Amino acid sequence: MHVKVKEKFQVSPPMVFFIIHAMQVGVGMLGFQRIIAKSSGYDSWIPVIIAGVVISLVIRMMYYILKVNHNDVIEVHRNLFGKWLGGLLSLALILYFYMTGVLVLRTYIEVIQVWVFEDLPTWVLTVLAAGFVYYVIKGGFRTVVGLCVAGVFIPSILFFILLMPLEYADFLNFLPIWKHSLKDILAGAKDTTLTFIGFELLLLFYPFIKHGYRSHKWAQLGHWASVVVYTLLMIVTLAFFSEGQLKITIWPTLTLLKIIEFPFIERFEYLGISLWLIIVVPNIVTAFWGASRGLKRLFSIKQRYVVLFMVLTLIIVVPPIDNRQAVNTLNEWVNQIGFWVIIAYIPFLCAVQFIHSKWKRKNET
Amino acid sequence: MTFKLRKLSKARTTSSKSNEDEGAKTEKNEPLSDSLAQNVEAVKQKTGNSADISIREITLNDQAHTKAAVVFVEGIVDQQAIDDFLIHSLINDDDLKKNPADNILETIAEKVVALGELTRVHNHSELFQALFNGETVVLIEGFSEGVSTDTKGGESRSVDEPPTEISLRGPREGFTESIRTNTSLVRRRIKNEKLWVKSITLGKVTNTDVEIMYIDGLAESDIVQEVENRLNRINTDSILESGYIEELIEDQTATTFPTIAHSERPDVVTGNLLEGKIAIFIDGTPFVLMVPAVFVQFFQSVDDYYSRFDIATSIRLLRIIIFITSLFAPAVYVAATTFHQEMIPTQLLIVLAAQREAAPLPAVVEAILMEIIFEVLREAGVRMPKAVGQTISIVGALVIGQAAVQAGIVSPAMVIVVAVTAIASFATPSYNIAIAARLIRFVNMIAAATFGFYGIILTFIVLLIHLCSLRSFGVPYMAPLAPFDASGAGDTIIRMPWWKVKKRPALTVDGNVMRQGDNQKPSPPTDRTMK
Structure with a gap:
């Protein structure tokens, strides 16, 4: 079942920059500082860079797997593990993508509920988002990518605005550099993964890229752009907050936005949170697109019906997650799974692929 | 505009007389008869003896007394030309006077008529088509075909400054209601044999002339083909304005955004043609359609x-x-x-x-x-x-x-x-x-x-x-921004200086993307003194 994607549905390699960057920069950016600082304190900017390097290697591995197969991960699984085991692995991966979509949606809804509309029930926002997600995915992969591009350009102004709190910064916080143990730093790096997950979707949309392998440098660029954004934001946060304050602030980024004041806008975070929708939507939509595409490939059903089904399940799945604890638990779970997918599963797949190709070449000669 | 309306009312009477279109078609395709009287009678009867159909009967040669009729529609022809170069020649020509009856048609066609284009009409459909296009048809006793000459003319608005698209700097010309004037305004700006015009008649009742114009080698041939296909698919009774066509050929109907651009200015159309776009001219309206249209185009004004x-x-x-x-x-x-x-x-x-x-x-x-x-x-x-x-x-x-x-x-x-x-x-x-x-x-x-x-x-x-x-x-409507195309992006939200715009937008242009040579940036000579 080798599926070739028609050229009119494909996107050019530079678009991968936007997809990777848009997927990585998402709702995690609102609150990643606290989680990392829990273990690494004022050294938290180091784990971000370490995680960046590690993930850069993982992207390299993904490109190796994809280059050999010239197809998506569903096909890779089938080649390496056979129909049943491969299918099962694909299904697990699809479920994981679906969960990341749910997570992003739920976390953003929580932010809306806490900061903007206190009394708005979860299901209203879910239904609204579900209809919206369906509308976007119905437009196909190109629409999803278009949204990713918008999701990088339009909110980029926010990143500059986030430099404004430096007015109150105290850079002495950073000194001495590396006062935590390597173990703490690595624990912080592990926690950073949640903020970077999303790029694994490359495993599914790879056939949609013209001259797939040439997009590697763009993927790396997109990833490093995210690393730069996260590191800068981390530095601003660490310079702004005291360690104790940071530990009890769930969304440090929003708190940073809060103190920004313009002559014509007093509380910038309302605009900021609403604008964040443009950052968050590509995350949700790409995740669901990936999950539905995977199911389509696996069971040969029309993607349209899969999307419709998924969107309907959203309305059932999301509203019961109705308090901070539940959202936090979901976050931790997906963070764990995501960590193992990136650190263990993809290298494992890469190794298997490597042995498989070696073995095949030996058999041929 | 006047002649347009007359033509329209004309067509409507024909259609009301023969209620079914199909019936009208077979009836129209009758061949011309040998007898002049019959042909003239048929013209009179089919047009309901309309007041603006002028039939002038004359005798051609001296011996055989061959009768002929000059038929035209008043108001849409150049009356002066008919008088001077057709009727005058037919009556006074010496060759014709001596000519026997049998090859008189050839003589008229080859020697007598002192006008430009000349075609033969064989049946009623061709005859009426020629008549309502402003041509003059000469019917001759004993011949089952007629000679039709181009005498288009009549009243039309002069070329004025377009009222809806005013610019501070730039040409003051705007399109008129006459399709030929409009195409000529563009032709005058692009003096190149690669500027091609294809003609098509649309509207079963109105028989409106529609022409598509593009620069061969610049316009994407697929898109040209697609435009032709979509135009040919149109099966409607009337095309009165570009809006009719716009709605019948657009890609997406469920949108409030225009996906086809229009303009009253020849310079705008010219600029678009040079970017590989295709212009659709419609007789009877000063608005010319341009496809494919992109979003940013609607924010560009000629003054830019x-x-x-x-x-x-x-x-x-x-x-x-x-x-x-x-x-x-x-x-x-x-x-x-x-x-x-x-x-x-x-x-x-x-x-x-x-x-x-x-x-x-x-x-x-x-x-x-x-x-x-x-x-x-x-x-x-x-x-x-x-x-x-x-x-x-x-x-x-x-x-x-x-x-x-x-x-x-x-x-x-x-x-x-x-x-x-x-x-x-x-x-x-x-x-x-x-x-x-x-x-x-x-x-x-x-x-x-x-x-x-x-x-x-x-x-x-x-x-x-x-x-x-x-x-x-x-x-894509958001091109060249999404998908991003560097060659076209120089003229979107910003406008790069001309010496910087080296390429044409790649999405609409077929292959030949280079717009200008290298080093177009002007710079003064190194010696600043300039004696």
């Missing part, structure tokens, strides 16, 4: 290209800001005053609150009410005779602006917001995209009243996706 690039860029940026303002200004006001009062700086909030205190209506109702009143004023103003127009503005300004505020029905801040929006919506160079924005503004206001800023951003994203999903003849 004739003024310096830095000025043009600033003005273009201004237009885009204005467009966004006209979409979102009332929505933002509604959202801020309804949900996010904390956002408004304290001083301003006090002022607004004081105004809103007395206002009886919720902000969103106020906003929608005012916007609708404004739209009503605009609509009333468009078709008002100039003398009455002033009344409208006085009533509008006094009643809406002042009285409503003084009576405490609406808050003054709202009047300011609506006024800003109104002005903004008129500053977009293209009317059809401005009106699309006006419609969407109402959706935005409702979204803002329900979900505040979140709602505004939501509709904004939906709008963005909608725009990205649109296509015009296969070309």
Whole structure:
């Protein structure tokens, strides 16, 4: 079942920059500082860079797997593990993508509920988002990518605005550099993964890229752009907050936005949170697109019906997650799974692929 | 315009006489008869003896006394030309007088008629087609064919400055209602054999001439083919204006955004042709369609290209800001005053609150009410005779602006917001995209009243996706921004200086993308003294 994607549905390699960057920069950016600082304190900017390097290697591995197969991960699984085991692995991966979509949606809804509309029930926002997600995915992969591009350009102004709190910064916080143990730093790096997950979707949309392998440098660029954004934001946060304050602030980024004041806008975070929708939507939509595409490939059903089904399940799945604890638990779970997918599963797949190709070449000669 | 109408009423009488179109077609295709009297009678009968059909019977040669009839439609022909070069020659020509009857048609065709194009007509369908195209048909006793000569003429408007697209600098010519004048205006600007024109007749009753023009080798051949296919697919009774065609050939019908551009200016059409676009000329209207159209095109005005690039860029940026303002200004006001009062700086909030205190209506109702009143004023103003127009503005300004505020029905801040929006919506160079924005503004206001800023951003994203999903003849509507195309992006939100724009936009141009040579940037000679 080798599926070739028609050229009119494909996107050019530079678009991968936007997809990777848009997927990585998402709702995690609102609150990643606290989680990392829990273990690494004022050294938290180091784990971000370490995680960046590690993930850069993982992207390299993904490109190796994809280059050999010239197809998506569903096909890779089938080649390496056979129909049943491969299918099962694909299904697990699809479920994981679906969960990341749910997570992003739920976390953003929580932010809306806490900061903007206190009394708005979860299901209203879910239904609204579900209809919206369906509308976007119905437009196909190109629409999803278009949204990713918008999701990088339009909110980029926010990143500059986030430099404004430096007015109150105290850079002495950073000194001495590396006062935590390597173990703490690595624990912080592990926690950073949640903020970077999303790029694994490359495993599914790879056939949609013209001259797939040439997009590697763009993927790396997109990833490093995210690393730069996260590191800068981390530095601003660490310079702004005291360690104790940071530990009890769930969304440090929003708190940073809060103190920004313009002559014509007093509380910038309302605009900021609403604008964040443009950052968050590509995350949700790409995740669901990936999950539905995977199911389509696996069971040969029309993607349209899969999307419709998924969107309907959203309305059932999301509203019961109705308090901070539940959202936090979901976050931790997906963070764990995501960590193992990136650190263990993809290298494992890469190794298997490597042995498989070696073995095949030996058999041929 | 006059001759157009006459032609139209003409066609309508024919169709009402033979109620079924199919019947009309077979009837029309009857071959011409040998007998002149019969042919003339047939013309008279089929046109219902219409007053504007002129039939002049003459005798051609001296011995055989061959009779002939000169048939034309008054008003759409050049009467002077017919008199001087056709009838005069037919009566006075010496060769003709001596000519025997049997090859008289050849003689007329080859020696007598002193006019340009000449064709033969064999049946009624060809005969009427020629007649209503402004040709003059000579029917001769004993011949079952006639000679038709091109005598197009008659009244048409002169080439004036287009009233809907005024520029500060640039040519003052605009298209007219005559298709030939229009194509010639473009032809004069592109003196190149690669400028090709294809003709097609549309409208079963109106038989309107439609022509597509493109530069061969620049226009993507697939798109040219697609345009032809879509035009050929049209099966309707009438094409009265470019709007008919626009609606019948567009890619996406469920949108308020125009996916086909139109213009009254030959320089605009020329510029578009040079970017590989295809122009569709329709007889009877000064508006020429251009496909494929992209979103940014509707924010470009001709002045951008004739003024310096830095000025043009600033003005273009201004237009885009204005467009966004006209979409979102009332929505933002509604959202801020309804949900996010904390956002408004304290001083301003006090002022607004004081105004809103007395206002009886919720902000969103106020906003929608005012916007609708404004739209009503605009609509009333468009078709008002100039003398009455002033009344409208006085009533509008006094009643809406002042009285409503003084009576405490609406808050003054709202009047300011609506006024800003109104002005903004008129500053977009293209009317059809401005009106699309006006419609969407109402959706935005409702979204803002329900979900505040979140709602505004939501509709904004939906709008963005909608725009990205649109296509015009296969070309993405948001091109060259999304998908990004570096060769075309120099002329979008910004306008790069001409010496920098080396390539044509790659999405519409077929292969041949180089626009100009290298090193076009002007620089003074190194020796500055210039003796």
